[in-house]
Amino acid sequence: MAAVTATLTSSALRIGPYESATPVVLAPMAGITNVAFRRLCREYGAGFYVCEMITSRALVERHPKTMEMVTFDADEHPRSLQLYGVDPETMRQAVRMIADEGLADHVDMNFGCPVPKVTRKGGGSALPYKRRLFGEIVRAAVEAAEPAGIPVTVKFRIGIDDDHTTYLDAGRIAEDSGAAAVALHGRTAAQRYSGTADWSAIARLKEHVTGIPVLGNGDIFSAEDALRMRAETGCDGVVVGRGCLGRPWLFRDLQAAFAGEPVPAGPDLGEVCRVLRRHAELLADHMGEAKGVRDLRKHMTQYLRGFPVGSDLRHRFGLISTLAELDELLAGLDPTVPFPTDAEGPRGRQGSAGKVVLPEGWLDDPDDATVPCGAELDHNGG
Structure with a gap:
């Protein structure tokens, strides 16, 4: 399968035909990364700025809230949209709709959500355990996007828990299925946002996936963190989530750091x-x-x-x-x-680790391609 690829040149990151001078991606955050917040962040620096997660089924059914969420500034380019889905055919229809109606220029796929209401139905970070189904969903998206030249990227976690890691298989499958790039959040679903991200897993994924860029996500709270992640893991770029909450100027700092310029002092x-x-x-x-x-x-x-x-x-x-x-x-x-120095460091939700709630029998057969029942019924646009 031909792939729309992303490449790294110097400090620039290219995803399909789109290049950012700064190898940084704003992670979708529900209720946060709407068009207003994305514009605020874009005013501070270059990067790829992804909108809030959209449910593929809700998009296909043109749910009013979902269609409202698919909003971009007139000068926002590329328009990056993240899709969540568990059914290859629904995903295919959603991406075809995006392509046919010109709704976005780049599609990112979410397989990293650790929220119990998602994993208990087999979605989010639970889904890559089902290797065949995961591959079918990614291929469906790539095939629907390819005629329009829309690159598809894939984000996932280390796995369900320490006993059920999936990220190396997920990276290989995504690459083989035509994904333009992959992003790894260095935590398991069981960790949620607690503890610290395991950057060594990002390094291992980078060694394992060699044909497309690998992006690292987890615990980027400063420009120094981003440079250190890249140095320690060899990743091609970083994905920033909670670190920019209440500090959109982080993208200014990142742009300076990746350009080899002094990082500005924090604002008064x-x-x-x-x-x-x-x-x-x-x-x-x-x-x-x-x-x-x-x-x-x-x-x-x-x-x-x-x-x-x-x-x-x-x-x-x-x-x-x-x-x-x-x-x-x-x-x-x-x-x-x-x-203040007290403003530095981790921010946003952290919570505590916990057992991942899964559908009954979910771990029995990783090659079972059965679509999870009811995982897309809650189509509230998120």
Whole structure:
């Protein structure tokens, strides 16, 4: 099967016909990486910026919420869309729809979600254990995308747990099936987001998959982390998720680091306030002021992390309902406060490890290609 490939030239990453001077990908995050947040991040640096995960079945059925989520800026290029699916035929239809209607330029496939409601039905990070089915889904997407020249990339985890690792098989199968690149989150589904990512697994995958680029994901919280991951693993690029929450300027830092330039100092509180206000403005443009400002509330803790902002004021930030109210609160902060060291390091959800909930008998036969029953019925667009 002919593949639309990605290549690395110097520090640039090419996926199909699209090249980024910075080998960085924004990981899809539900409720976060909408068009407003992606634009904010793009204003800071080059990279591939992927929209929130879309369910293939919901796309094919044109679920209203899903169609609303498939929104890109007029100048957003390439338009990267992540699909979740468990049925090869539904995936084929979804990608064909994307190609025929020009909905996106790049398709990323999600086989890394560790959420119990997904794995208990055989989806997300549970699915690569079923090697034949995994391959059929990837091939279906590649075949549907190929006539339009749309590259397909695949993201997965190390495996279900330490006793059921799948990433080497998944990488080989994805490459053989025509994927343009693969990305590995260096955790198992059982770890979820706890502990530390195993970057040595990314290095092993890079040694195992030699024909297409391998991207590393997990615990990239600074430009230094990205350079260190690349040095330790040999990966062709990095995928950034939680590390950019409340700090979209991370993409500026990454661009500087990969270009061999000094990484800028962290912004003072005045600059953070300007970024926060810009985020609010973009969300209001996308959703309307009332809904956009409500959506911003969940970002407040990350933006203000480490700064000397009292608990009462933080509470008020979490209850804002208008841009005017936001402006009033921002005006009360001291813009000269420097970026705090407490703001560095891991951020976002971490939680704890736990047993992965799987369909009954899921581990019995890894070559069983039966489509999981009901895994796509919850087609709420995520």
